Amino acid sequence: AKDGGKALVTCPADLDTFVSAYDLKRPAAAAPVEAAPVHRGSVLVGCDFGSTTAKAVVVSPARDILFSCYALSKGNPIEDAQSLFEQVREAGFTDVAGLALTGYGKDLLKDVLGADVAVVERVAHATGTLHFFPDADVICDVGGTDVKIMILRQGTVADFRLNSQCSSGNGAFLQGVAERYSVPLEAYADRAFQAKAMPTLAMGCGVFLQSDIVNQQRKGWAAEEIMAALAAVLPINVWIYAGRLQNLKAVGRKFVLQGGTHRNMAVVKGQVDFIRGKVPEADVVLQPYSGEAGAIGPPLCAVDWRERGGATRFRGFDAIAALVYNSTTAPETVCKWCPINCTRTFIDVQLPGAAGRPWSKLPLAQGWERVISGNSCPKGLVEDVNELREVKAKLEEVKREYPNVAEMVRKDAFRRVGAAAV
Numbered sequence: 001a002k003d004g005g006k007a008l009v010t011c012p013a014d015l016d017t018f019v020s021a022y023d024l025k026r027p028a029a030a031a032p033v034e035a036a037p038v039h040r041g042s043v044l045v046g047c048d049f050g051s052t053t054a055k056a057v058v059v060s061p062a063r064d065i066l067f068s069c070y071a072l073s074k075g076n077p078i079e080d081a082q083s084l085f086e087q088v089r090e091a092g093f094t095d096v097a098g099l100a101l102t103g104y105g106k107d108l109l110k111d112v113l114g115a116d117v118a119v120v121e122r123v124a125h126a127t128g129t130l131h132f133f134p135d136a137d138v139i140c141d142v143g144g145t146d147v148k149i150m151i152l153r154q155g156t157v158a159d160f161r162l163n164s165q166c167s168s169g170n171g172a173f174l175q176g177v178a179e180r181y182s183v184p185l186e187a188y189a190d191r192a193f194q195a196k197a198m199p200t201l202a203m204g205c206g207v208f209l210q211s212d213i214v215n216q217q218r219k220g221w222a223a224e225e226i227m228a229a230l231a232a233v234l235p236i237n238v239w240i241y242a243g244r245l246q247n248l249k250a251v252g253r254k255f256v257l258q259g260g261t262h263r264n265m266a267v268v269k270g271q272v273d274f275i276r277g278k279v280p281e282a283d284v285v286l287q288p289y290s291g292e293a294g295a296i297g298p299p300l301c302a303v304d305w306r307e308r309g310g311a312t313r314f315r316g317f318d319a320i321a322a323l324v325y326n327s328t329t330a331p332e333t334v335c336k337w338c339p340i341n342c343t344r345t346f347i348d349v350q351l352p353g354a355a356g357r358p359w360s361k362l363p364l365a366q367g368w369e370r371v372i373s374g375n376s377c378p379k380g381l382v383e384d385v386n387e388l389r390e391v392k393a394k395l396e397e398v399k400r401e402y403p404n405v406a407e408m409v410r411k412d413a414f415r416r417v418g419a420a421a422v
Helices: 012-024 077-090 106-113 121-132 171-180 185-192 206-219 223-242 265-278 293-307 317-321 385-401 405-413
Strands: 043-049 053-059 065-072 096-103 138-142 147-153 156-163 254-258 283-286 325-328 345-350 368-373
Touching (some): 043 077, 077 106, 077 317, 077 345, 096 121, 121 147, 147 223, 156 223, 171 185, 171 223, 185 223
Parallel strands (some): 254 283
Antiparallel strands (some): 345 368
């Protein structure tokens, strides 16, 4: 204990003060609404299909949040969607006037579900957070397998940091450690708060962090002490290692924490202590719908779409529940567009009017549509060379419309000019 540091909390009173402060900032509506809804009439639905969970949020045309629900990802976006919409229908919201999607599954499922709007994740998170905190300066979203940091200026995203390659600063790493100690994830915080002291873990790569945990176990540190230390080092990995933000004072004063990992109050305590250690006057708040944060923005965007007079393409609850599909993961589904050779899954869905893919290595008859998952880049969503050309053309179009100013400066700003031009 002399070699380590102080615990996450110094005494029970310290813990009570922290928990009560952050619980008070979560209004009663923050918990998923399980009771029969009082709203009558049409609603807008937004879904966020993440890597480990799928979330849905229902809002009224007046932008009031009526319902939210979770579904653990089954690795198949069709099954995830069926689980979400079953919960939405059971809650009594059957008149859907608009559907918006975000997350990795938004492009895969847009036609399958009949979505009206596909929202980029950055826009989805910023829209949802600004709905609650219009004066937010920084959004920190820690999910199951990635970390997103959005720096806001005047209500728009001015800078964006994403880390999806290293596991050291995300929820999956914490979950893995808890499972090795046979501690349920929902009990992680209670166990971590029991620690009277904790070791100092190394910041950085998840592989080295795991090695450091083993080393601390050899020294005799107990499970609750290592779990507390992991919650304390997570903010360092999030802000410095993943976000590359050494000077937090420069990015703002109001920090919003969201993402499913921030359901863990030990992580929130670590975040609050770290941020206020860097910015003493910081206002650190917890998003009231922390886990569902990414799914709040899409239905709000759907409200804007509906106000412009859009007619929904939503296929309906019965059609989604009755979707027939086949999943195939085989050598024929491996992506060959680059040396990485991603192992993809072809999910073939039966839909009226679908064109099929008779030319594919795995031919698909008319009346079926193919959804491809498991890819790590846009190229993995296509099978045919002609489709790949379309993808590349769209990427080039985006580059032309939104040029990389830093690249332009690198090429042009310091270019030498001839003597005649001078």
